[in-house]
Amino acid sequence: MKQVLDFCSLDEVERKIFLEDTWCDKCSEADLGMINPELYIEDARKFISGNCAVCGTKCISEIVVKIVD
Numbered sequence: 001m002k003q004v005l006d007f008c009s010l011d012e013v014e015r016k017i018f019l020e021d022t023w024c025d026k027c028s029e030a031d032l033g034m035i036n037p038e039l040y041i042e043d044a045r046k047f048i049s050g051n052c053a054v055c056g057t058k059c060i061s062e063i064v065v066k067i068v069d
């Protein structure tokens with residue numbers, strides 16, 4: 001089950017990180033940037049999907065949240 005979250009609910013720093021820390025399979029390059037971001041939770045894991053800012057290919061990255069004790 002997929003639960004879509006509001007990308008704008010993230011703070012500015014997080015948004016910047018997620019939009020810049022990307023990997024594109026088609027370009028075979030990291031950190032190209034992402035457009036049309038969508039944030040969602042699936043199987044209790046958080047993902048961000050969007051389109052590569054260079055070629056437009058759909059890319060998805062998992063958000064790994066660091067747990068602070």
Ligand SMILES: [Zn+2]
Binds near residue numbers: 024025026053056057
């Ligand atoms: Zn690309």
